[in-house]
Amino acid sequence: PPDLVILVYIGNLGITGTLLPQLFPNTPIIVAGFTEEELRPEQFGTAVSGLAQRVNPEATLELIRRLQPGVNRVIVIGGTAGIDRQVTQRIKDAAQRFTNQLKIEFWDNLTMDKLHEAVKALPPKTAILFGRMFRDAAGQALISSEVARTLSQEANAPVYVMTETPLGTGAVGGSLASVEAFGKRAGELARLVLTGTDVNSLRFEIRADSTPTFDWRALKRWDIPESRLPSNSIIRFRPRSLWQEYRWYIFGALIVIGLQAAMIADLLLQRRRRWRSEAELHENREII
Numbered sequence: 439p440p441d442l443v444i445l446v447y448i449g450n451l452g453i454t455g456t457l458l459p460q461l462f463p464n465t466p467i468i469v470a471g472f473t474e475e476e477l478r479p480e481q482f483g484t485a486v487s488g489l490a491q492r493v494n495p496e497a498t499l500e501l502i503r504r505l506q507p508g509v510n511r512v513i514v515i516g517g518t519a520g521i522d523r524q525v526t527q528r529i530k531d532a533a534q535r536f537t538n539q540l541k542i543e544f545w546d547n548l549t550m551d552k553l554h555e556a557v558k559a560l561p562p563k564t565a566i567l568f569g570r571m572f573r574d575a576a577g578q579a580l581i582s583s584e585v586a587r588t589l590s591q592e593a594n595a596p597v598y599v600m601t602e603t604p605l606g607t608g609a610v611g612g613s614l615a616s617v618e619a620f621g622k623r624a625g626e627l628a629r630l631v632l633t634g635t636d637v638n639s640l641r642f643e644i645r646a647d648s649t650p651t652f653d654w655r656a657l658k659r660w661d662i663p664e665s666r667l668p669s670n671s672i673i674r675f676r677p678r679s680l681w682q683e684y685r686w687y688i689f690g691a692l693i694v695i696g697l698q699a700a701m702i703a704d705l706l707l708q709r710r711r712r713w714r715s716e717a718e719l720h721e722n723r724e725i726i
């Protein structure tokens with residue numbers, strides 16, 4: 439039997455978290471993934487530990503207001519799969535705080551064809567918050583990050599996201615749940631189990647922590663000044679400076695130039711000494 443089982447998941451943990459202990463009895467199990475479903479840490483028994491990461495729509499809605507103070511309308515795009523609906527519901531719950539500040543509309547029952555057309559003709563002062571979309575209204579199976587890429591490139595309004603996966607596809611960013619962060623935590627839990635810690639003593643974690651993270655290219659595209667970003671923001675895809683890009687080449691060139699300068703200086707000194715020696719020899723000959 440294995441010493442440890444690690445489950446990486448997105449969407450639903452309930453059924454799988456219950457079945458894994460049956461498939462691997464007496465084996466510690468660490469789970470790590472994104473889910474919005476209601477979970478009770480004790481429902482999986484004592485052999486399962488790990489973490490469930492949730493998105494933070496309230497923080498991203500706050501960012502939209504901060505980065506684009508003139509925006510008065512937010513379109514929330516989601517899909518029709520069960521895990522899509524869970525994310526949309528989280529956004530609906532968070533949106534209640536903003537009813538007096540923003541007009542928030544939910545486009546969570548449209549086909550991709552209709553979405554393609556709709557995002558190209560949005561009125562001014564509009565932003566898009568992309569939730570998750572693994573299936574559209576026609577039942578078409580989709581890759582959520584690819585949908586985010588397409589909409590970010592087609593829309594005439596900035597697109598915000600809540601997880602790292604769609605970042606770099608054209609979206610501005612948002613208050614993002616970090617895949618890297620919960621992956622590291624899962625690794626720490628796995629190390630503890632493999633070095634003798636009883637999995638029963640490791641508390642199952644439900645997390646909603648997030649970090650303001652943005653795509654530099656999208657900020658420039660939508661003319662969003664960096665001065666509006668929170669102080670703890672992470673900016674990705676910023677072009678590297680000439681020094682960052684060619685640092686070692688510059689070092690090499692400086693070394694070569696320095697060596698050449700030293701050689702030239704040495705040659706000039708030798709030439710000067712030779713002239714002085716020849717002059718002294720000439721003077722001595724005249725005296726004799």
